[in-house]
Amino acid sequence: MFILDHNDQEPLYKQLYKQIRAHVLSGKMPAHAKLPSVRDLAAELSTSRNTVDCAYQELYAEGYIYSKQRSGYFVSVLDHNITPLSLNHEPRKQRRPPQPSPGFAYDFHPARLDPASFPAAQWRTCFLECLRESSREFSQYGDPQGDWGLRSNIQQYLERSRGVVGEPDQIVICAGLQHGLDLVAHLLKESHSTVAVENPGYHLPRAVFRNNRFNILPVSVGLGGIDLETLRASNGTIAYVTPSHQLPMGYVMPVANRLNLIDWAESGGNVIIEDDYDSELRYHGKPIPSLQGLRPDGNIIYMGTFSKILSPALRLSYMVLPRSLLASFRDLYQDYFSSVSLLEQKTMTKFMEQGHWVRHVRRMRITYQKKHDAMLNAIEQYFGDRATVVGQGAGLHVVMQLQDENPGETEIIRRAAQNRINLFPISATYTTSAPSTTSLLLGFGGMSAAEIGQGIERLSRITLII
Numbered sequence: 384m385f386i387l388d389h390n391d392q393e394p395l396y397k398q399l400y401k402q403i404r405a406h407v408l409s410g411k412m413p414a415h416a417k418l419p420s421v422r423d424l425a426a427e428l429s430t431s432r433n434t435v436d437c438a439y440q441e442l443y444a445e446g447y448i449y450s451k452q453r454s455g456y457f458v459s460v461l462d463h464n465i466t467p468l469s470l471n472h473e474p475r476k477q478r479r480p481p482q483p484s485p486g487f488a489y490d491f492h493p494a495r496l497d498p499a500s501f502p503a504a505q506w507r508t509c510f511l512e513c514l515r516e517s518s519r520e521f522s523q524y525g526d527p528q529g530d531w532g533l534r535s536n537i538q539q540y541l542e543r544s545r546g547v548v549g550e551p552d553q554i555v556i557c558a559g560l561q562h563g564l565d566l567v568a569h570l571l572k573e574s575h576s577t578v579a580v581e582n583p584g585y586h587l588p589r590a591v592f593r594n595n596r597f598n599i600l601p602v603s604v605g606l607g608g609i610d611l612e613t614l615r616a617s618n619g620t621i622a623y624v625t626p627s628h629q630l631p632m633g634y635v636m637p638v639a640n641r642l643n644l645i646d647w648a649e650s651g652g653n654v655i656i657e658d659d660y661d662s663e664l665r666y667h668g669k670p671i672p673s674l675q676g677l678r679p680d681g682n683i684i685y686m687g688t689f690s691k692i693l694s695p696a697l698r699l700s701y702m703v704l705p706r707s708l709l710a711s712f713r714d715l716y717q718d719y720f721s722s723v724s725l726l727e728q729k730t731m732t733k734f735m736e737q738g739h740w741v742r743h744v745r746r747m748r749i750t751y752q753k754k755h756d757a758m759l760n761a762i763e764q765y766f767g768d769r770a771t772v773v774g775q776g777a778g779l780h781v782v783m784q785l786q787d788e789n790p791g792e793t794e795i796i797r798r799a800a801q802n803r804i805n806l807f808p809i810s811a812t813y814t815t816s817a818p819s820t821t822s823l824l825l826g827f828g829g830m831s832a833a834e835i836g837q838g839i840e841r842l843s844r845i846t847l848i849i
């Protein structure tokens with residue numbers, strides 16, 4: 384009645400379990416029918432009793448069969464009109480991991496970091512120390528707002544280096560910017576419906592706002608950041624901005640505009656979300672202090688991330704909430720646990736406490752400044768008068784505006800891909816159509832200085848009008 388295949392990778396008991404289950408579900412083995420004894424079936428199938436016993440145990444545990452003392456196992460009463468969905472499925476094909484994306488020789492994506500930059504040795508030491516010292520804590524859920532030690536370290540760091548004013552109880556550890564924005568969006572959607580975003584601007588937050596049913600209001604960006612006149616005239620009551628390094632244009636919002644934006648928030652009961660994603664990476668002059676530090680008790684939600692300096696794969700970021708939102712935040716999320724692994728949080732705490740973080744920031748600033756300079760030199764050398772660079776001096780990318788409108792972005796990206804160059808379309812950062820002049824968003828984090836030079840040289844050839 385049953386056939387066991389010794390060459391099959393599936394264990395014998397599982398094969399038997401599945402065959403009996405199929406018989407039970409199809410009605411071939413009717414309700415209350417007695418199953419053969421373990422010994423008899425084992426002998427019939429020339430297999431061990433253990434195999435039959437395991438199959439019966441599993442069927443029994445799942446309710447396909449029941450047992451009667453000293454009589455053996457019997458088929459349970461089932462409604463044959465209801466068949467488990469899994470039985471209707473085709474057998475699963477062997478799963479293959481997703482194919483890696485085609486290898487690019489030159490990758491100008493702005494989110495790439497230096498592939499050799501992750502401080503694996505120090506991270507490993509901190510990780511192992513945490514396992515040794517804190518293993519008892521790993522049997523419990525951590526603090527919903529995030530590990531207190533990490534929040535304290537972040538608070539000190541932000542105060543020292545970003546001029547952010549706040550206490551650790553205002554900090555929430557998040558799993559990346561979108562996670563933080565999602566928490567905030569839930570919190571604000573009761574009393575707000577329209578969020579103003581920079582145009583051009585970071586495209587990924589828009590999905591979060593959209594999924595939370597916000598109206599998205601694109602507001603143009605100039606040298607001074609988001610256009611405040613447009614914002615004031617609009618019905619937007621939340622503004623998501625990148626004032627210290629506008630993405631993608633790299634503009635720094637001057638203090639007069641910052642005060643003006645704060646006034647917009649204060650006078651209208653509006654909220655500013657300040658995304659301070661890469662301000663550690665400023666190569667000339669002093670770092671630009673945060674907007675939040677200008678009005679610590681204002682309606683400003685400050686967001687930062689470890690993705691730019693340390694690793695985007697860790698999914699570790701944070702936000703500083705204004706005191707005015709703390710009670711409602713805790714109220715809304717009182718039944719939520721933290722979404723960030725406590726082990727990673729503890730490791731990050733140690734990494735900061737032991738001074739690795741500050742040293743790493745310093746090292747990365749030097750590493751990326753070299754790449755940044757290599758990018759500017761290469762553009763100067765290979766494009767000369769054909770291009771103007773915008774937004775240099777900070778971060779991990781620059782914008783290169785071409786003198787000629789042709790070939791346009793789509794054609795350049797097509798040619799680039801043919802030449803194994805990866806380009807992220809700057810048009811994706813526009814909510815409206817991008818200007819007719821051609822601009823390229825050029826990240827330099829992921830390539831060596833030599834690769835940057837070669838990549839720009841290749842790019843200069845393919846951007847010629849043919």
Ligand SMILES: Cc1ncc(COP(=O)(O)O)c(C=O)c1O
Pocket residue numbers: 494558559560561585625630658660687688689690695699700
């Ligand atoms: C403007 C901006 N904000 C934030 C981030 C970081 O996001 P996350 O913390 O989700 O990695 C990025 C990453 O590219 C970014 O470009």
